[in-house]
Amino acid sequence: MAESGSLFHHLECRGCGRTVDPARPVGTCPGCGHTLLAAYALDRLDGRRWLADLPSREASLWRYRELLPVGRTGAVLSLGEGFTPILPIGPIPEAPGILVSVKDDGGLPTGSFKARGMAVAVSRAKELGLSDLYVPSAGNAGIALAAYAARGGLHSRIYLPESTPAPARDACALYGAEVIGVPGTIREAGTVARTREADRGSFDMSTLREPYRVEGKKTMGLEIFEQSQPGPMPDAVLYPTGGGTGLVGMAKAFRELAELGLLERPPRLYAVQPEGCAPVVRALAEGADRVTTWEEPRTVAPGLLVPSPFASERVIESVRSTGGGGMTVTDREILSAMRALGHRHGISASPEAAAPYAALPKLLRRGDVKPGERVLLYNTGTGLAFSVDALERSLRD
Numbered sequence: 001m002a003e004s005g006s007l008f009h010h011l012e013c014r015g016c017g018r019t020v021d022p023a024r025p026v027g028t029c030p031g032c033g034h035t036l037l038a039a040y041a042l043d044r045l046d047g048r049r050w051l052a053d054l055p056s057r058e059a060s061l062w063r064y065r066e067l068l069p070v071g072r073t074g075a076v077l078s079l080g081e082g083f084t085p086i087l088p089i090g091p092i093p094e095a096p097g098i099l100v101s102v103k104d105d106g107g108l109p110t111g112s113f114k115a116r117g118m119a120v121a122v123s124r125a126k127e128l129g130l131s132d133l134y135v136p137s138a139g140n141a142g143i144a145l146a147a148y149a150a151r152g153g154l155h156s157r158i159y160l161p162e163s164t165p166a167p168a169r170d171a172c173a174l175y176g177a178e179v180i181g182v183p184g185t186i187r188e189a190g191t192v193a194r195t196r197e198a199d200r201g202s203f204d205m206s207t208l209r210e211p212y213r214v215e216g217k218k219t220m221g222l223e224i225f226e227q228s229q230p231g232p233m234p235d236a237v238l239y240p241t242g243g244g245t246g247l248v249g250m251a252k253a254f255r256e257l258a259e260l261g262l263l264e265r266p267p268r269l270y271a272v273q274p275e276g277c278a279p280v281v282r283a284l285a286e287g288a289d290r291v292t293t294w295e296e297p298r299t300v301a302p303g304l305l306v307p308s309p310f311a312s313e314r315v316i317e318s319v320r321s322t323g324g325g326g327m328t329v330t331d332r333e334i335l336s337a338m339r340a341l342g343h344r345h346g347i348s349a350s351p352e353a354a355a356p357y358a359a360l361p362k363l364l365r366r367g368d369v370k371p372g373e374r375v376l377l378y379n380t381g382t383g384l385a386f387s388v389d390a391l392e393r394s395l396r397d
């Protein structure tokens with residue numbers, strides 16, 4: 001067993017079934033190019049005992065160290081991330097009868113849930129001896145990589161679409177990252193990044209193209225489970241979906257909890273996407289196993305402007321495995337939801353993070369969620385860097 005208590009054992013590819021030794025840095029499967037996922041020796045953990053021990057541990061995501069891939073405690077790069085509150089907000093007028101709560105990741109270091117994935121992935125990168133990391137990002141992942149790289153004394157380069165809001169660019173630079181602006185969406189940023197970085201010996205931290213960010217995002221599901229104790233889990237979790245890593249992470253958490261004998265039925269996961277860029281919701285509706293590229297993507301939510309998510313098979317499979325589904329929202333509905341969350345509930349949400357609030361009444365009308373159910377809206381990031389007025393004006397232009 002690793003000194004940290006981690007039960008991390010090997011990496012496996014769900015594309016071709018190959019097993020990969022995790023002792024060296026690796027991106028995607030060397031056999032077929034699909035996403036590698038971490039597997040743990042769960043048979044060595046007594047689930048009930050583990051659950052009973054959790055309340056005595058630190059209030060951060062590292063409390064789940066057995067189910068995280070970092071082997072040495074000394075390798076952990078922490079800014080105090082995780083264990084964010086679940087705020088009950090009761091029924092809302094647009095969705096009568098639903099018991100609504102918000103898991104609020106707005107208070108995480110760097111202001112979004114991206115801190116979860118990067119805390120774990122950058123810690124693991126450092127543990128494996130990497131020193132030069134890059135990522136194409138819509139903003140938040142870049143800020144998080146920059147911060148954790150700074151914390152660990154590593155170099156980072158962030159490839160941002162030129163349309164990325166200035167505060168995100170400035171934040172990356174504040175943490176000492178090199179920032180490269182690229183015309184187009186995150187798709188083009190990814191292509192430019194991979195071409196420019198090809199011979200530099202640097203490491204690609206893109207979502208689902210390396211195995212460990214999803215482990216950090218898994219803690220969203222672990223926290224929802226632990227914080228619901230001793231009561232029941234929510235019936236449904238509504239999640240703003242771009243690359244979809246959060247959905248893959250939460251579904252993985254539920255699988256591992258089931259394997260530990262702690263969870264019988266997972267909450268249904270719902271992917272929420274903007275009408276102007278909804279490849280995952282479309283694939284779910286069509287019964288497809290993977291997405292097709294969304295043409296002419298447009299939305300006010302930068303993190304949801306992902307026309308062609310990598311490893312979409314894993315995202316679709318994650319949603320389906322829980323019996324969930326998808327829903328689209330308009331940009332106007334997103335902006336109204338930002339206002340409602342702020343005015344009514346004192347909660348600041350970015351445009352991405354407000355999308356689930358907008359989706360809830362639509363899911364209720366369609367019968368996907370039913371009166372009497374408990375629904376958790378995932379607030380993935382703070383809205384403090386956004387002006388709703390300016391975004392509304394941009395829609396009129």
Ligand SMILES: Cc1ncc(COP(=O)(O)O)c(C=O)c1O
Pocket residue numbers: 112113138139140141207240241242243244245246247302303304350352353380381
């Ligand atoms: C605030 C926010 N929410 C949601 C997302 C989408 O995340 P995922 O890649 O897990 O779908 C992003 C991605 O940039 C984001 O910044």
Ligand SMILES: [Zn+2]
Pocket residue numbers: 013014015016017018029030031032033034
């Ligand atoms: Zn493979």
